[in-house]
Amino acid sequence: MSKFSDFGNDLYTGKRSIDFVGKRRTWYAISLVALLIALAGMGLRGLNLGIEFTGGSEFRVSQVSIPDNYESTAQDAVRSTDAGQTAKVSRLGSDTVRVQTEKLDDAQVSDVRDALAKAFDTNADKVSASFIGPSWGESVSKQALRALVVFLILTMLVMALYFRTWKMAVAALVALAHDMVFTVGFYSLTGLEISPATMIGFLTVLGYSLYDTVVVFDKVRENTQEAFANKRSTFAAAANLGVNQTVVRSINTTVVALLPIAAVLAVAFTRLGPGTLLDLSLALFIGMAVGAYSSIFIATPLLVSLRAKEEAVVALDKHAARVQDKVAKATVAAAAPAGRGSAAAPPTPTARPIGGDPASALEDSVPETGGTVTGRAVHKYAQSGPRNQPRKQPKSKR
């Protein structure tokens, strides 16, 4: 536990830094491979759409006394044939059982009919079979798609306005698309059935992924603004610090969001078997995990890539490089005698090599206890002056 909070502290101060931005090509490559696999899966295997989308076959076993376990009876009967694994079973009125399966051909229909008749101890002619159309028809999909497009456009506009750059909106959208393709690809590769419930799951993932990305971007925006103001760190470094500072939050939120879903997933997997609950929780679990990944490893690095060529960013990077060069020289020169950074040292305030003020890095090398003229012990921070201000460098050195 304390390890974790130390980790968080170090990430915040920049003492420990994970190079999310610098190694972006690695993350891009990983994601690209994953997405290609997902797309290939979608292209080759297609999606296993539920009967709500494609329509299917419906059987009605009428005029029977319905046993209490009619659901499992019917499920078993359908599974005993080669007619697919999932059947929706429900009771109609007092003496009819309705079984819906995916679309079957004539031979399968008669198989299922016989199996159902046997299971419910009745004649095959009491089992009627018919085709049913999709309840989630093309028009519903079309409407949903149109709504989605409008939603994405509006979101982009809002984000572009809020963050004052359209590149953040684009990066967030790419991360979003990344999550969706990955999740849907997972479904096509595993052959899990897509039902309206899973569609809802996809939409939830969409909302969550967007939320996550916006939170990370907000910190990145804050840090890069600071960097533009004080010109002390490169754009990439400021963005990377932003991600590092939110990484503990990202871990915490992801864990907290995934815990309930993991619980549902576990229960659904062990106790219920295939069904709405399992499909849905799996979609959410995969999607939200990928959403957390993309907000850290894809969105921000992509933002840096997008903005790297901008004039202002290039100018900032140049300036920051010069500043850091000087700081590094000064630090190396001063730190050599002081033996800074030994593991045994008490938790002393540490410098922030990037993003923080270089003055504090300089002061780190000042001996811990320094007496003044009056003999009063003064903290090293105060030795540089009455206020905690960076010393003004002579003009020639600036």
Next chain:
Amino acid sequence: MARTSRPDVEKRTLIGFILLIVALGAVLGGAHWRSDAQFAPKLGLDLQGGTQLILKPRLVGDQTVSSEQVAQARDIIAERVDSQGVSGSEVTTQGADNIVVSIPENPTRQQEENLRRSSALQFRPVLVAEPTTPVPTPTAGTPSSSSTSDGSTGSSSTSDGSTGSSSTSGSSSASTSSASDTSSSSQRRAAATSTSGSESSTSATSSESSTSGSTSTSGSGTESPATPTAKPTSTTDQNWVTPELMSALAALNCGDPEATAGIVDDPAKPLVTCSTDGTEKYILGPVAVGGSDITNAVAGYQLGPTGQPTNTVEIQLTFDSKAAKTYGDLSIEMLNLPSPRNRLASTLDSQVLIAPSFNSAIPNGQASITGGFGFQEAQDLAKQLKFGALPISFDLQTRSQISPTLGEEQLRLGLFAGLIGLLLVVGYSLLQYRALGLVTVGSIVMAALITYLVITILGWAQNYRLDMAGVTGLIVAIGVTADSFIVYFERIRDELREGRTLRTAVDVGWRRARRTILVADGVNFLGALVLYLLASSSVRGFAFTLGLTTLIDIIVVYFFTHPVVTLLARRRFFAEGHPWSGVDPDRLGAKPRYVGRGRFAGPAPTGAATRGASGRHTASTTEGSRA
């Protein structure tokens, strides 16, 4: 000073928050006591079951129905079901031409009828109008329609016009009958001496043909257009009236409730039919403006000459621009026609609701229909008109109770899993945030409480139903709600690391976290709103849940979590950074902050010497003056 009055603000906010919950509880309790609200949220089709209706198209003669028509009808019925609230129903086609509607509740006869009736509204010019010869029982329409609509299907369309007419039909039917009195003698003459149709404007012809083309059905007419004296050129052309139509009109007995059931309605051909109250029968020209041209329909009370609402219920119709022009041109043209032919009939499902004459030209295409219906009926009808007419009317074939497809076990286990998930979240946040984690737990409990209250109230007021996807969505919402607390707490910790005292860290952290939470939630809420407005069926239900939980998240963070944290920050336990408080500056590696005169805020560099009350005091006053 502002600082001294601060505690009151926080406490007042908290009290307001508690009052909100109490108010919601009171609404629910009152609804339960006074009305039929339940204390459990309403469940959807997959969890609770419902009613299944199988609808069969009503085919007259050798009429056939195409699969496109069935698909179109399915979409429209789905929209009609949706318009009854967020109910999460399921509408599918079955076999070649049946439509199966599954609704998670027990629909009333009226609701069921509203789903399956065609509601095809048409505007047809009157060519011949005739009062029905002594109506056998003028009131027969009212009782017969309500009784026959149960089993027999023929008169379902008549019930609309006449069931609610007891109070309001007086005025409208009086107006139509008085008009027919004056016109009945002259129209026969007009029919005999076929007037030339040359006076009709060409614009009406062209736009008429376009509207009729869009609504053309495959029905084969029983009355063939036999040998008119000249080819009719416009919808108002008297040449439409053939001797066959005249004899059909004479044979039509409007007292018989089944009389209009067999009418085949071809929009491009004239129509022989009765008015809904059975007092008049007509030969009508082809459809001038059809129901598919309606873009909006609003039910309301008609305004009198002084602008006062009258007792007459009307439906205001808005046409698309093309139909508005047709309608305007038609009104100009018909203004100059002799008496029966200056009347424009509004037909609903092939029966004439009302056939008033034009008093003035209506160029803006705003039409209103009054047909002697009650207010509720008018509202139902307006909804149906808005979504468009079914290509065909449907009869109810079977109606049966349907059991849930998921069953109790799934729901029970789902909730059980949600509870485990909640406990895991509680455990994790206690581990991460120590005592501050308790605030998270409290906030989640508050969010859950509000969600439960709101959903239950909405179930009662708006017919909001939870299906399995909704339940899962709520479980996910636990995590997303916790997220905003984590954003907040991490910000506080960040500020502590900068060396601020807890109080100022809470203030500054809140100001920054607020932005993040607002924009992140705002984006989500925007998405929910767009999806709700534009999508249909279950996507709409999801959007509703998403928007609701997002809103609740913001309310809880603003009015519960933040005040509680602010109040706690004043407690010694937290302010001094007790190791178990979760805001221990030492543990967070806070950087000391020089506050002047050789003193420091935050952890002292050399030990605990300066970490007394005075150090803290100095820190907070400096911070106060900075802010």
